Amino acid sequence: MDELKQVFLQESGEQLDALESLLLELEAHPDDEITLNGIFRAAHTIKGAAGMVEAAAVESFAHVVENVLDRLRNHEIAVTTDLAALMLACTDHLRVLVASEAGMDQVSAADIEAQTASLLARLRAFGPGGEVQATPKAEEPGVQRIPSPQTSHNCWHISVRFGSDVLRQGMDPENFLRFLETVGNIRHMETLADRMPAAAEMDPELCYLGFEIALESAADKQTIEDVFAFVRDECQLSILPPNSKVNDYVELIESLPEDTLRLGEILVRIGALTADELSEGLRAQAMDDGEAPAAERHDKPIGEILVAQQVVQPEVVAAAVAKQTQVSEKKAQDAKLIRVPADKLDHLINLVGELVIAGAATSLLAHKRSDGELIESSSLLTRLVEEIRDASLQLRTVQIGETFNRFHRLVRDACKDLGKDVELLISGGETELDKSIVEKIGDPLMHLVRNSLDHGIEAPAVREAAGKNPRGTLLLNAYHDAGNIVIEVADDGAGLNRDKILAKAVERGLVEPDAHLSDREVYDLIFAPGLSTADQVTNLSGRGVGMDVVRRNLLALRGTINVSSQPGQGTRLTLRLPLTLAIIDGFLVVSANRSYVIPLDAVVECVERPEAEHERNYFNLRGQVLPSVCLRESFGLPGERPARESVVVVQYAGQRAGIVVDRLAGELQAVIKPLGAIFRHLQGIGGSTILGSGEVALILDISALIKISGQAEQRLLARPEQRSA
Amino acid sequence: MSVIRQAFAEDFTIYRVAELKPGLLGLLGGAERIELDLSGVERMDSAGCQLLMLVKREASAAGKTLAIVAHSPAVQSLIEFYNLAAWFGDPLVVPAE
Incomplete structure (x- = not known):
């Protein structure tokens, strides 16, 4: 492509x-x-x-x-x-x-x-003619519509000449025009008294007034006409719908008593026509009538009048301004966002990692040489590099709001399908997390939302019967908590049915019938594969797959999920995820003055290694025998074993093992840097990270270490003579 | 240049326009510049406005200047509504009182 x-x-x-x-x-x-x-x-x-x-x-x-x-x-x-x-x-x-x-x-x-x-x-059905429209605007071949600069204001053009007797009959034009303002917005009005005769003949009690009006209104023609209902027989009224043809205006001009040119000028001023359209229209009209020379005479003055009066058509200007803002808005929006391929970002973050290492090396050298100025400048450099590291990690983060907003559609459609009324509330949409996590969290979240809609929130009638608002609420919330992002999916539905879940679990053989389980343990059963409490399978959910998939997906992201539920009050699912896959909580250990990081969530406890067990590949933890791996031995580290050693008990996939290290150095947040391609086959090492001191620490791959220790043990059992050697 | 200033206190409505017309037109003969003080006009309708338009037109035709130097709120409102302010060419001034 x-x-x-x-x-x-x-x-x-x-x-x-x-x-x-x-x-x-x-x-x-x-x-x-x-x-x-x-x-x-x-x-x-x-x-x-x-x-x-x-x-x-x-x-x-x-x-x-x-x-x-x-x-x-x-x-x-x-x-x-x-x-x-x-x-x-x-x-x-x-x-x-x-x-x-x-x-x-x-x-x-x-x-x-x-x-x-x-x-x-x-x-x-919503196109021309389909919907009720004031005036049919069927397309006629060969007709040029007045282009949009004017029509953007959707103005009707009203021409009205009041009859001479209206004033005597007690009907003041003012009243009708004021009333017209209730139908729409008079954008422009020109008052004409051209019919007024010379002073001597002028009867002040007769009406000579006429008006040309541009009316911005959504009303139909009948409504506008009805404004003049009382004087309908007394006056000459023409109403042109918005976007009328130039010819219609020209015909109107011709039908009115006033001078063509003057009316044309007024129409231009009102903004109904542009000067070009008018002169073009008049000329065309004149051609048809065979009086081209006369029209030609009219042709020029309009332009001159316009220039002389410097008529500026407000509509045209408004349209131009609107257009300009639109363009600049678009530009500003474009400028705000830059598309960057994800691998370029990863490369940048890697480079920043290298920079951190190089900077640390420099600062180490500076310290070694006790060069005060160099130390100062390198510490400044280190600080800047750290800021760069944080900023570049931030580049990968996105707000979760976009993911949340996608559920509006889901909720709407599901409500229609299920005949429920649910309001989706979103909060914490501005919470940021790593883009790769956002992408992977979408599907699990969708499962949870569907579950809540389908099983959680009851039908409106049921809710009403239970004394609840027939409109259910589904809340999506996100916030940061201690280096994690927490996402909550909460509904105010029926809550989980403890007995039903337990019965199903027993039926499926997931728990013993006589087992005593806490509420929490029972609720956790919903994540068991193949368990669904739904009486009916709908096209949304209820097939019993889903929750176990959700949990598996979350575990893959190093996340957790918790359920809390109140019968009749609702269910709240709390997802906890690391902010980024690139940072883990680690436990720092030291062997032979080299630092290693064990992922903290694998650590169970730390104990001192009994002297008596120094030479064995297993150790006794309160009566339980665990295999142990000595980092010194596994990695062939130089130096003597210290007198006191510690054992970090780790757990992985249900297996426990001890890792023997020289010293414990506490917890830390480790930015994971993948190892280069040549280390790909290295077993027991999952990656590397850079410590605050600038030192590189290897991140231990616990699962591989446990496997290695098992294999080593088996080899030893096969050839016991090696042990004594 | 001769100037006449005339203040009006009666209503400029259909009921009075017939009486007002001769008086207003009569002013045109008196001076080059005719100033109308309409600050005392409490009511004005379309007939009154139309009469003012006639006088203005006649004054212009005779090469004289007709200026409305003070407007009552009623006068100002109607002239503005009819979009005639520019046509009359007077600054719309409503006296403070």
């Missing part, structure tokens, strides 16, 4: 995510203009990107979607549940189209086409 397409895939994926979350937001707040605009922009970007890589299927479909969104944005159609659902379906379909464009489709071409056709048919 070429690079352009790669970018397209990535970008359209992001835009589709944005589109989806905005659509969900729109469902909650149908009147939010910002959301609407965001939705439109996302669809538009997808279309544009598709056009760039010539993904015709995506482009044409996105185009139709965009059209409907445009109508939404212009308030020509209203946001309804149906429309939102349709738009979500379209988003899904766009995803399929994009995937198929990338050759990663799992759907057959025929299915895609059928889906496209069915969605297009549904979209058509």
Whole structure:
């Protein structure tokens, strides 16, 4: 796949995510203009990107979607549940189209086409003519619509000439126009009294007034007309819908008593027409009537009038400004984010690690030579390097909010399927953690959320009967705690049914029927493979796979999961994960003045090694015999064994063993640096880390060490003469 | 340049415009610049506004200047609503009292 397409895939994926979350937001707040605009922009970007890589299927479909969104944005159609659902379906379909464009489709071409056709048919219902519209705006061939700079304000044009007698009948034009303000927003009004005769003939009790009005309104033509209902017979009223053809305006001008040129000028000032359109329209009209020379005469003055008066069309300016902000916003957004391939970041972090080592070596040299100035400058260097290390580790972290937000859709769809009403609350979305963890946590989280929706939260009727709010709550929360990130999935549903779980577990032979288990032990049974308490298997969950997978995934991330539950109150699942896979809590031990790190979660306890057991490969821990590994022996370290040695008891995969070391040096946070390729076959060493002192410490691979010790023991048993040698 | 300043206290409404018209037009003959003080006008309707437009138009046609030097809130409101402020070309000044 070429690079352009790669970018397209990535970008359209992001835009589709944005589109989806905005659509969900729109469902909650149908009147939010910002959301609407965001939705439109996302669809538009997808279309544009598709056009760039010539993904015709995506482009044409996105185009139709965009059209409907445009109508939404212009308030020509209203946001309804149906429309939102349709738009979500379209988003899904766009995803399929994009995937198929990338050759990663799992759907057959025929299915895609059928889906496209069915969605297009549904979209058509929101297209022109389908929805109630004030004035039908059917496309006519060869008609040039006034382009959007003016139409962006969606203004009706109203031309009204009040009859002479309205004032005498006690009807003041002012009242009607003030009333018009309740229907919409009068953006511009021009008052004309051109019909007023010379002073002598002018009767002050007659009305000579006329108005040209640009009205911004979502009302239909009938509503606007009704404003003038009382004087309808007395006045000359023309109402042009927004986006009318130039010709319609020209016809209006011709039908009015005032001078064509003056009216044209007013229309331009109101912003209904641009000067070019007007002169073009007038000329075309005149051509049709066969009076080209007359129109030509009119043609020029309009331009001159405009220049002379320096008429600036506010609508045009507003549109230009809006366009400009949009462009600069996009630029700012682009500038905020840089795409970097993950392996480049890893390389950077590795280099930083090297830097730390090199810096430490320098500072060691400086100390050795007792060069005060060098020590000072190298300590400054060390501090800076540490900051760089922290900053580069931070580069890999992302906020968890994005992962959380994906569940809005899941909750919404699941609620529809299950007939439940659940509100998803998210907090702590700004909590940061390593990107590789975020990617791996998505699936387990989805299982948990589905479980809560399916089994946890009851149906509205059941909830109401139990005296609870029929609307259930699902809380996703994240926070940092002692170098870990904690993610909570909590619901206010029925809670876990202890007896049912226990009964199932006994039935499956997971526990003895007469076993006495604490609540916590019982709840932990839900993570056992093949155990489901659901009476019914739904398409969401209940098949009994899931929770065990969740736990396994978490363990792979060095994380843990805990359940707490209150019958009738709800269930809370607490996930605890390391902030990054690149940092572990370690236990530092020293043998022959060399430092080694044992992963802290493998450490069970530390004891002093009894003198009597110095020569054995096992030791006695309170009556239990454990195999032991002496680091000195295993790694062939030089020097004499000290008088006092310590044993670190470690546990791995249910097996325990002792590691004999010279000295214990306490806990530390170790940044794991992988070993180079040539050390790949080295057994017993999992990686390396750099200590605060700049010294390199090897991280022990506990599982391999336990295996080695077992093998060594077996070899010794096979050839016992070696022991005495 | 001769200046006439005339203050009006009566309503500029359909009920009074017939009486007002001759008086207003009469002012045009008196000086080059006619200043109308409308700060005492409590009510004005479209008929009154239309009459002012006539006087303004006639004054301009005769090469004279008609200026409204003081507006009551009622006058100002209607002139603004009809978007005629620029056409009259007067600074809209409402006296403090």
